[in-house]
Amino acid sequence: MSESDTGLRTLKKQRTRQAIAEAAIALFLARGFDQVSVAEIAAAAEVSKPTLFRYFGSKEELVLHRFADHLGEAGRVVRARPTGTTPLDALERHHLERLAARDPSSGLTDSPEVLAFLRLVYETPSLSAHLFDYLDADTRALAEALGPDGNVTARLLAAQYTAVRQVLAHATWARLAEGQDVGEVAVLAAAETAEAFALLRDGAAARGF
Known part of the structure; x- marks a missing residue:
């Protein structure tokens, strides 16, 4: 051929x-x-x-394949961070960049089609359940970037980051789904991102992250 x-x-x-x-x-x-x-x-x-x-x-994969492009993204961000930049600083900057770009993964979008797609994912139990498989893979990739295989502290921080990212994205989407102005939601999302990473740092700094 x-x-x-x-x-x-x-x-x-x-x-x-x-x-x-x-x-x-x-x-x-x-x-x-x-x-x-x-x-x-x-x-x-x-x-x-x-x-x-x-x-x-699977039927679920027909929807969730759209998240595949982001698999391992957090781990890649940590590995590619500039010298002197902490993992959490790199991850926070990346999340803010996703917000600024109106990336659907951040929950911030002014596209009715994307909002409807996210509603489909968040409000369909089988899709929400299968989404955790993607999140688990992402968490494991981040943990490997943070520390040696089996490092429980790295795994804990990775799990916390993944949970925080999902809470932030869902809260942002929920406001938009309720009809709030996208500009106002963007300001709130940035402020909540800063608060979320401050909470992560309080525990992470003492462990060298």
């Missing part, structure tokens, strides 16, 4: 995967996650069920 053929085949797979995901999320947003079957998603995307499951391992 030529390099050109390989490239076209890869592109076709990417387009199929995207088409399946877009069809699924459109149906979920219109009718609710539990009210849509995998067979209906496959039909909407014009693929078979076996084909769908070759691209996505």
Whole structure:
């Protein structure tokens, strides 16, 4: 197979995967996650069920794959921090940058579509439960960046950071979902980020983090 053929085949797979995901999320947003079957998603995307499951391992993954780009992100931020910058300073700066960029992972967005997507995740029990698998993987990656494998202190701090990040993102999204002004919510989100990291530092500084 030529390099050109390989490239076209890869592109076709990417387009199929995207088409399946877009069809699924459109149906979920219109009718609710539990009210849509995998067979209906496959039909909407014009693929078979076996084909769908070759691209996505579960119904939940059709939604949560959007979080995959952020897997390990906290660990990468810590590893790439400038000399003299503490892990928490690097993580706080990164979270503030995500807020400034209106990144959906921060909960701060003025896009109705993104707000609806986050509502789908937060308010669907099976999606919320599966999201913890992503968070657990992210926590483990951060713990490895903070200290040697098995370092309980590093694991505790990583777990605390992951929890704090999720609380901040959910609180920010909830205000926007209630109709609060995005500019006002952004100010609150930045202030709460500072407060959250101050709380983390009170315990972390004494342990060398």
